[in-house]
Amino acid sequence: MSKTVDLPRRGFLGAAAVTLATAPFGLPQAARAQTGLSKAPALPLTTPGTHASFAPVKQVNAGVLNIGYAEAGPATGPVALLLHGWPYDIHSFVDVAPLLAARGYRVIIPHLRGFGSTSFLSADTMRNGQPVAIAADMIALMDALNIRNAVVAGFDWGARTADIMAAIWPDRCRGLVAVSGYLIGSQAAGKQPLPPEAELQWWYQFYFSTDRGRAGYQKYTHQFARLIWKLASPQWKFDDATFNRSAAAFDNPDHVEITIHNYRWRQGLASGEARFDDLEKRLATAPAIGVPTITIEGDANGAPHPEPSAYASKFTGRYEHRELTGGIGHNPPQEAPTAFAQAVLDVDRR
Numbered sequence: 118m119s120k121t122v123d124l125p126r127r128g129f130l131g132a133a134a135v136t137l138a139t140a141p142f143g144l145p146q147a148a149r150a151q152t153g154l155s156k157a158p159a160l161p162l163t164t165p166g167t168h169a170s171f172a173p174v175k176q177v178n179a180g181v182l183n184i185g186y187a188e189a190g191p192a193t194g195p196v197a198l199l200l201h202g203w204p205y206d207i208h209s210f211v212d213v214a215p216l217l218a219a220r221g222y223r224v225i226i227p228h229l230r231g232f233g234s235t236s237f238l239s240a241d242t243m244r245n246g247q248p249v250a251i252a253a254d255m256i257a258l259m260d261a262l263n264i265r266n267a268v269v270a271g272f273d274w275g276a277r278t279a280d281i282m283a284a285i286w287p288d289r290c291r292g293l294v295a296v297s298g299y300l301i302g303s304q305a306a307g308k309q310p311l312p313p314e315a316e317l318q319w320w321y322q323f324y325f326s327t328d329r330g331r332a333g334y335q336k337y338t339h340q341f342a343r344l345i346w347k348l349a350s351p352q353w354k355f356d357d358a359t360f361n362r363s364a365a366a367f368d369n370p371d372h373v374e375i376t377i378h379n380y381r382w383r384q385g386l387a388s389g390e391a392r393f394d395d396l397e398k399r400l401a402t403a404p405a406i407g408v409p410t411i412t413i414e415g416d417a418n419g420a421p422h423p424e425p426s427a428y429a430s431k432f433t434g435r436y437e438h439r440e441l442t443g444g445i446g447h448n449p450p451q452e453a454p455t456a457f458a459q460a461v462l463d464v465d466r467r
Contacts, residue, residue: 157462160216163455166359168211171226174234180257181242185234186227190218195291196264197461198255199226202273203376204342205448206232206366208359209272212454217461225267227258229274231375233366244371246379247389248274248302249396252281259289268465270294270457272413272449273420274379277301284404285396291408292464294457296449297420298412298438299428303401307383318421321345325380335373339364349420350446409435411460415445415452422447437463 171187178184187207197217199210207226214224228235229251237244255278259267269279269290277300283290284301310316316323321341324330334341343360346353366372381387389397410432414425425438439460441453450457 155463155466157220157459157466160220160455160459160462163212163216163458165212165452165454168215169358169362171207171211171214174207174228176234177258177261178238179261180254181238182230182254182257183236183238184227184254184258184261186225186258187214188226189214189224190222192223194218194221194223195465196259196267197222197224197465198259198264198267198269199224199450200255200269200271200275200278201226201229201232202271202275202448203379204345204363204367205273205451206363208363209448209451210454211451213450213458213461216454216458220462222461225258225262225264227255228366228369229278230254231372232369235369237371243390244374244378245382245390246375246377247382247393248277248379249281249285249393249400250390252278252285253393253396255282256286256289265289266291268292268294268461270450270461272296273447280406281400283406283408283410285399287406287408292461293406293408293410294413294460294464295410296413296415296447297418297422298414298425299403299406299423299431301400301403302383303397304382304385305401308385315421322380322384325377326384326386331373331377334376338367338373342367346448349418350415350448350452351419352417352444353446353448353452403431405431405433407432407434409464411436411464412438413449413457413460414438414440415447415449416440416442417444418447420447 174185174187176183176185199213201207201209207228210226214226217224266289269282271279276295276297279293279295280299280301283293325334342364378387382389412425441449441456445453
């Protein structure tokens with residue numbers, strides 16, 4: 118049984134929806150293509166959890182940050198930039214990276230600001246969780262690594278970041294893979310009231326708007342993250358070791374401040390940085406994305422997310438939507454790594 122309610126806050130300015138779906142557990146499958154993209158040769162099926170770690174994380178100064186990132190594959194290969202969400206980390210892609218590396222890709226998986234070993238270069242820099250700031254970080258990372266363009270793929274905060282990159286800097290994005298589709302929003306959209314059932318799905322956003330919520334997240338960061346994992350992916354049977362590998366990234370000294378600011382900014386309760394004002398004006402128009410795109414949705418995503426029909430028209434280039442079946446939740450790269458990696462290969466197929 119599925120339940121759908123209006124949810125413009127999650128995506129762009131028009132109507133969107135949230136669906137809470139469950140299905141019998143099984144292997145993920147890609148389905149429901151809306152327009153055809155040529156397919157790359159099929160990847161071998163990788164069981165989720167096959168890999169547990171990356172090579173040692175590298176560091177590079179980029180923009181206002183010193184960014185920690187995992188890397189796999191040949192240095193001269195086409196680049197796949199993989200972006201994690203909240204509250205997750207680079208280990209969401211621990212099974213995806215080897216699949217892409219084996220096909221010749223240089224795979225870059227950065228810790229977003231406020232996660233893992235990524236740190237601010239100056240104590241005076243605003244700890245800004247504004248989505249466009251995170252997208253600008255990724256452009257700065259590409260510049261620092263001399264990467265002209267990349268296939269950009271992500272989920273949750275990572276999908277929103279990838280969407281913004283593709284909309285504002287399309288020349289830097291050779292292709293886009295976005296879980297839950299078009300997630301570009303604005304403060305104006307975030308201020309709009311929703312039906313009560315939709316508001317209920319955002320309970321943590323309201324919690325974070327209070328002093329008690331900030332103190333609670335500071336005190337119970339790991340417990341909070343584990344709860345979100347369970348609610349967002351109700352059929353994902355992750356073990357303690359899997360969670361703890363990612364939870365270490367939340368011990369970043371800026372993690373709580375970045376998280377709280379992100380959600381308060383979305384509701385118009387916190388200001389961003391003036392240097393992003395012009396970009397925010399462009400994003401507030403819900404710009405179309407013209408780069409080749411594959412959007413993905415898990416059939417058991419327990420987090421708020423829009424219906425594919427609400428955002429399909431926002432992708433004006435080569436486009437396809439895929440539904441992953443078999444109880445896949447909010448974190449497809451970790452729950453269905455083969456299907457996610459295949460989408461990266463297919464969107465980059467010329």
